[in-house]
Amino acid sequence: MNRSKIFRIITYVLGPLAVISIVRLWTDQDALTSSNTVGTALRLTVPILLAGMAGLWAERCGVLNIGIEGMMILGTWFGAWGAWQFGPWVGLLFAVLGGMLGGFIHAIATVRFNIDQIISGVVINLLAFFGVRYLSDLVFVGQPGGGVSQSPPQTSAIPRFDLPILSGGQIGGWKSPDVLAWFETRKWFILGDIGGIGRGLTSNLSWATVIAVAIVPISAWVLWRTRIGLRLRASGESPVAAESLGVMVNRLRYGGLLVSGGLAGLAGGTLSIVASSYYRQGQTAGRGFIGLATMIFGNWRPSGVLGGAMLFGYAEGIKLVASDSIAALFLFIAAVSLIFFVVAIIRRLRVRSLFALGIFILSTIAYQTVSTVPESLTQSLPYVVTLIVLATANQRLRPPAMAGVPFRPGEPH
């Protein structure tokens, strides 16, 4: 590692951390980086992350998947049913299978019959919504706690654990010290924040969360380091070229969509099994579409999707845990945009400096007035924050070139 790389890491990691630390100390809003906030954020990140990964797998193999929301709905229902009948782990498996069913329908429609990919996705969303309502009527109605829009509650949950040493988890029978908590309670500049964030990420972890996060590097490894991954990406970038080299494009698209559906189903499963203990109608609440947004934000890359999902999760988490801290969050955005503004001025980037200035002014106004704004408006906070970050992020998006374009093998092109 050379010096400029170290320097970059320091500016990109410690810089924002320092800013948020200052804001926290100034406003006395410890919730900004408390382990409670970060832990909630992580739990809210998981379904969005999985939905984003579902979109990534579909688009990388060349098929748009608007139906992720519907596949998630299938995941929530089948997951809840499986968990209610056989326990949480089997429930997650059923969630994956339910999502895969949606992915398979999408594959049949778009790959086999060349139905427009958007239309097929929309149909899957509608079909899933009304389909599970029908299934609920058949299965859940009449059960204790169950109904047409709700499943009976599950009796057991996926186990949770604390990481040893960092967050006081057990090793054998020995209770290790909770180092991060010690720092968090001291509330020192930066160190207190590291403690809070670190503890949020390492304590009271659900195994389902670990699996979800592990899917990110696994996906990256499969897509970029294996033969099947290269061929799958080639099917999304240039199916004609891939076909001319003997790659079975449509077979890979089936595979990609099954993985996509499975991940969307798992996303739904985490909602109905991990985040709560029953299925409820409307539980997905548009997270499938937010997942698609994080996929674009993440530039169709697993690490980017993770970043985007964490951003959504954090904004939503702070809204849930500590709505008082929303004002402080706006102060943080104001501070960051002010830094962007100064940097843009120094680099003479006129458009970007104006943009940063605009955001600075807006977030300052928001900081001053947010406590008087009705709660229904602050509900949109996660979207506002993400939109701001999306708009200011300097990136060249590079979607798979042929995603969304139907491919008929063996025809002249």
Add this chain to the structure above:
Amino acid sequence: MQLGDTKPNQDLLTSDAVVVELTNISKVFPGVVANRDVSLKVGRATIHALVGENGAGKSTLMKILYGLHQPDSGTIAINGVARQFKSPSEAIDAGIGMVHQHFMLADNLTVLENIILGLEPTKFGVLSLSDARARVRELATSIGVALDLDVPISELGVGQRQRVEILKVLFRGAEILILDEPTAVLVPQEVDELFVNLRRLVSKGTTILFISHKLDEVLTISDRITVIRQGSTVATVSPNTVDRLKLAEMMVGSDLPKPGERTTKIGATTRLAVRGLSVLEKGRKNPVRNVSFQIAEGEIVGIAGVEGNGQFELCGALLGLLSSEGTVEVGGKDVSNLSIRERLNAGLAYIPFDRHREGLMLTAPLWENALLGHEATLSRGPMIDFTAAKKACREIISRFGVLTQNELVPAFVLSGGNQQKLVVGRNLATARTVLIAAHPTRGIDVGAQAAIWEEIRRSRDSGMSVLLVSADLEEVLGLSDKILVMFDGEITAELDPKSASPQILGKYMTGAR
């Protein structure tokens, strides 16, 4: 001379080992005889050119050899063994590789990924990237190609992309390489580089089948030339026994129309005046710097230059696609601050550089393509006048000899030459006064080329002023009344086409003078 005198000279090959032998190949598509009793022998480690007009059947013949089509009759023998290829993969197994005219590359994947795709070296399904990299690099150096293997294709130029295609084929172990019009997309230096690579390949024992209609190049690079016309072989000749003109006549089947000396006079009024035009670009040397010239009524001014020396930006600035400094006057009216639409209305017409990217909507029917830019005249209120638009398209089709069933077929069905005729026709059909023609005949056959040149001359004779941007020296010398050489964003010379030779032009174009 009579064409019948040129007998197929098959005994040229007696001393060579025959690698590919096609005997009496016929292929009929619904309504069209693509190949009729074609026979061809290709010697080992030679470059064998196939020349012929677009639609003459040379591509079909090569697609039959590559297994993309199956012949209705006739036999294929590779190294003396009779073969039948049902698919390209069978041809690949027999050591045959084809580089298509339109590259089959995934833009966002890296060079290495594109080359190894479908034949990836792996360990338990995991890519062995270092192994692959070493093998590809060895292959590349052996034919003298330098490429960064880890950049995405989108960052490469056309010449480098072609090199990737060739490496892709060689990586599959091809010993017989089919190149479909490899030079159509290349600029002169890239052609030279390609030829060096091809020669190296041949010296290592590869046999190359080279489809082209650029006769000078064919004469330079080939060991044998087979001429195909209307699906049949006319002759197989050695390059030192024929010249360009004779080859062209064999291709077309009749004497080519000779451009007569111009009989009309250049008018006195200035139609296009450009003063001190510069295109500014941040972070780079300005691509066009302080360019001034004038074009009179009925005059053709040629801009000669190696591609990438500011011609593209110059045309963009004239049309208002790019912002620029300096003044542009069309018909005495300053259009410098006008929009693109207003400039077109002031009399500009444009034949774009790349007909696929800027000229056509490939999947739209011809009549919609012909309508582009003329929506104002071919509509009633906000509604398109379908009858008038289709009629206008039919007029272009008949006047410019576009070979097509009707005006309703999508543009991608047409051959390159016919697509270009449509684009040219669209811009010459209206009464515009200044035509900017960028590479008007690039990548099309001699027949279509002659037709387009004739149309440009006819428009000139009727008073149109033409700015002709081209890298084809023959075109620039043959059409222009005045030649400006553009080098590195500036006009470096003004030449009289009567006294300039390709050699002199070439020196100016490369900055040697």
